[in-house]
Amino acid sequence: MMTRLRIFILLLFLSFFAKSQETDSLQLKDSINTISEVVLQAAPRNIKLNEGNIVVSVSGNKDFKASINILEVLKKTPGVTVDQEDGIFIGGRITPAIFIDGKPVVMSSQELQSYLRSLSPEMVESLEVNSNPSSKYDAEFKGIIDIRLKRNGNLGWKGSYNGNVSVNKFNYRENTLNLSYNTGKIAYTMQLGYNNGISTYRYNALQRLANTNVMRTTTYQKDNAEILNIQAGFDYRINDKNRLGLNVRRNFRKHDRNRSGTLYTSNHDESQVVFNTGSENPIDYTQDNYGVATDYSYQNKNFRLNFLGNHLSVENKQKDDFINRDLPDSQLLSYWKSDLLNKINIYTAQLDAAQKWGNANLEAGIKFSNSHTNNNIKYDTLSVNDGFVFDPTRSNRFSYKEKVFAGYLAYSQKFQKLQINAGLRFENTKSISEAITADSVVSRNYLEWLPSFSAHYVFNKSNELSLSYSRKITRPNFSQLNPFRYYFSPLNYWIGNPYLQPSLTSQVKATYRYKNWVTSLMIGKEKDVMTRYPIYNPETNVLEYLGANLPYRKFATLEVSFPIKITQWWNANAQVNGYYNYEFRPYLNEVFALKIYNYEVRLNQVFTLPEGYTINLFANYESRTGNSLYIIQPRYSVDLSVQKSWLDNALNTKISFNNMFDTYNQQLEFRHKQIMDNRFIHWWDNRKLIFSLSYNFGSSKYQTKEIQRTEEENRTR
Template sequence: MKRLALVTFLIFSLFINGQEVKGKVVDTIGEIAFANIFLKDNSGKIVTGTNSNEKGNFTLKTPKGKYTIVVSFLGYKDWKKQIEIINIVDLGEIKLIENAENLDEVVIQSKRRVIQQKVDRLIFDVEKSVVAEGGNGVDILNVAPRVQIQNGVLEILGKGPSRVLINGRLSPLEGEELTTFLEGLNANDIKNIEVITTPPAKFEAAGRGGLINIILKKSKLNSWNNLSTVVYNQNEFNFGSIRNNFSYNKNNISLVASVNATKGHFKHTEDLQIQYPQNFWDIDIQSKERNENYSGRFQVDYQASEKTTLGLQYLGNISKPGGFTTVTSTVFDQNNQLDRWIENKGDNKIDRRNNAINFHAETKLDTLGRSISIDADYFNYNAKNNRDFTTEVFGNDGNSMGITSAALNISDQTIENYSSKIDVNYPINKVNLSFGGKTSFTNTKSNILFFDTLSGNSILDPSRSNNFEYEENNLAAYVSAGTNLTKKLELKVGVRLESTNTKGISEQTNQEIENEFTKLFPTVYISYNKNDNHTFSFSYGKRVDRPRFSDLNPFRYYINDNSFGEGNPFLQPSFTDSFELSHTYKRNLSSNLFLTVTTDGFGVIFTSDPVAQTQIVTRDNYITQYNYGISENYNANLFSWWESQNSFNVLGFYSKFQKDIGATPRNGFQVRASSNHTFSLSKQSKFLVNTWYSSKYSGGLFSVGESYNVSLGFQHNFKNNLKLSVLASDIFNTSALNNLTSVVDGVEQVYGQNDSNRNIRFSLSYSFGNKKIKVRDRNFGNDEERRRSN
């Protein structure tokens, strides 16, 4: 009732000309954002209230009268004063004093603005999100500005497929494996998401999209903490997860150990319609997919001296996806009459394992911020994939015409990478200078065997088997400098030089392909802070996108008699120039105008042979692509119990095909909007409503159908650090990829996919120990090579 009365008063106060009281909240360091300010009448009842803004300023409107004003913030003593409001009361600076008795017993958490625009990145604060407290990394990215995950692809809108970093450490995973990893990440540990649309020169130039940096929470020194979480997910099937994270930080030793295990199943469906000149194929794919993943991490850092830190880190992962799949292809003749149907059944067994070891050392050179750090890394990856399938044909009368094929397709890929890098920070006067370099050496071997099992015996088919070896050596150096030209104008420039040599050898095709290039990758950032209300920035960067190792293997991987995929050893890197202009208004509304130009772009081409009636997945450099658009992101704290974040994006796509692939470019526009709301029902409970909408659009080789999502969540904090979360995702089952359409050589293909997007998840977590733990986290030096291994 008190809350209802307060809300009623706030709404009513918008329509009256009340008096004003204003001030600024500070401490010994500077402004305090989002401090709590209340006015109480003589009976002690709260009349109205607000929060200080990012500069610590606040304004309250109220009728004339005598009040007690209270200013409070976690970790500080309350500030109180009796005031009489007749006209405008300016309290000036209100300086809060730290509460020394309780300061060491609490974790200071400032309620910062949800979206911040920096000179080279967009920062999304997720600490207060219900999704964070009850979800995982995928849930967080689904509500982050300018980020979308669809069909297993994570991308920054308008930029294309993007890489993920954890505390600045590039993840080696992408696609299905990346999604699995993010689903196993406890979102309650996530502090910020940094959407880096134009990565600085310090980062590898690889990847035409930007970077998405997931920053984990840190806490205080001389303490320990353990967090245990149990998750249950129900779709048509179900799976469960157990996670445990332990952190210890005392004296000169910092230690982190974590284990994660997920096991169960989810339903995977695909549909594909192919319009051949002579007939029509309707293909339905149903799978009971395994969701089995085990991962572990161990990190220890030692403070060898006041200036030097040494560390060792291990990261390991075992995943066993795959499952039993039934592919039903229904074939109709030109008169739309059933001609036959084909049933392909197969069991796909996958075993992927990777290990990464990192040694790190960092030394502070002086008190001016100068430092030097080195990393030495080793990474290995092994993936085994066995697909055992049979194909049976049925006539239009439903009678079997016999098994036409049976086979066992086996692939085995091994990758080893050695790398080292050095980074130096060396500020000089007013210039923040940094420079460094990296060496990387990669070897990969892929063996593929195809056995014909139709006779009941496994007979090796040499024409469908192959050995492929690939070597890549990369040398890189960079320099970056930033300075404040004036009090309002900031400039940052950088350049990265990369020299790459590759060699691929295919045993079956008797091909040896060598490639070499040396390129400069410049970056420029300009930021102008006009005043407290307006900030402008501009960025430019050049990027390179190298093919994944598996995409270079020329061998055909058979799904069934009519479908196969093949790599292309002649794939060349593509290059992207990225331009972006940003404006921030009152630190709540962020506007971005962007353009990316990709030359020698490569990608997947879905082709069909009208005569043989086969579906082929190939890869080629075939496109020059222009992506452009505008993005608006707005955050509003409507009331103390209602937070809202909203995004509206208009994207444009224009393409030119560099070679004849039997298709015409599809150019068009996309509208994507999202609106996410968190309601505080009480101090212990929150309710979540997340929505997004994506219009139908065309770009490059494909057009994509309309989709939208509505998700509801609830989270409750019990006593003794126990939390329960429930999240119902995609309740209308409308977010899946649909109507992905392409026309190549006159054959139209329409594709759709759903990985149990509609589901409900229950999560229970318990934390004990000291939550003030502080954990050092660092990059692996060979993260780019590990990413491309998948």
């Protein structure tokens, strides 16, 4: 471990301190072969600000040339974090909405990850990271990442194939075919995708029980997945003023998961076994969803009108078997089954209008959404007569209906070097959650006013400063509300809470750019923070995680990014991020309020070699962090990739070795040993050797706009 850490530190600081030591008797070598100094100088404008938001060029940017896909580009983008499960975060732990060409995409979280992996860096013009969106965006969007695709209006057809093979203990394959045909009036698009393969996950826990026994929990999950998706649509340019678009999609996924584990308990000094239980949990999961999106736009001189409509239908089915045996003699201890059916339907309609007068712009819009989810999970337990009997203590039927009516008014004006933006949004939410099995109904009707303001001043080409303020509301998603049990192991599960309240966040952000050096500071406060907390039963040794609202938390984020030019063939970009979090957490008749400080350092090095080869070495270190209840241990990762283009850049090949030292697992420890002594590790198989191939064919470079995603669809995951 120490050897790996030394290697990481050496890689991290090599770019900062590069020099050659020469004696008087030696001749100076050619500067091409000798690194005599690190030169900090203005590089090409690959980073700029747009009203305080970082905009990063992607296509043609050497920093991303060897990246496999846009997910890897995001990992190296200032202010963005991609975790071990490909979850995307900005500003610490904010999950952003993903936009394509200024519009949110209409995909589930799993579909979105597959889509981002299908996009090569050559297909993307730029990324814009907005960590403080204004009132004209849905209040659920605490952050936005806008991906701008490369475009060309050539007539004719074009196509591209992207294929990736990830090699770990098992293989995972991703294949995407994109086709488009442009007639000048109508652009037709189609995307076909097929992914399949196996991924694995491990969970290990050590807990000292109330009776001084020691319990060790191990879980191993093997997930065999098969995913098929198809999208088709058209973009009809009726005339110079009117445009109409339609997109339909269908996605089907099947997962055969096999989760097995042990509960091994010994006495306090681990010299004697108390019990040793083995568990088997085979899972059959399918998801079938379809979506329809239609949009219309009208533009006449300085007036613009847009309509967007969406329908999303999702059906989830999952069957589980939970089998527990005494390992020494394989005696059956318990056996229960579950059968889950989950259906979600979402309808949204949005109308936006904008009028421009000189340097002033006035925008207004309204939106209506209607969401309905039904969950029915049934448990059956094996009885003493070897027959399965309905288990009402675990079974659950849950229905959730939500209607949101929203509107906004935004005004902006430019005064020479100063840009001012102000907006006000309202969102009225009506919801009914019904736990049918428990005969419990929770009905809510609330209205929130959400203002925003920003100012952006450009001193000159090298200096600019932005200030912004916004207020956001976050409604609980469906899984957080649904009071059913999700099992990690026979004695460990979490339960949703239908009484969760939405949280409100107020935050202020300042961003300053000097050439390619960018510094951002964000501070804020969130009320009614939604979180999970553990409850340990010393009699049954069951550990369950329940949902609750914390009174408030305060947070701050400081992010600095800057380029380092070492030689003509060796460039680096560094990021240093600092985080502060203060939670006021009542827990078990006590209040825990800790100030948590942590930091993250990233270094992205690019080596441009002869014969068109590019090598990318990316290192990331996260310090010790956590919250009021848990400590999260530090971790780091190192990725190495090699890129080469062929056939006049039509064929692009890449090889990447991600998480080379297998160090990017998550280790947590409960802080307060007087309550519970528990520590555990989550491990994902993200140490991978990835082979990537992309090929472009056809005569046209035209790409139509992508389908849209709504706030409600973000909350179905």
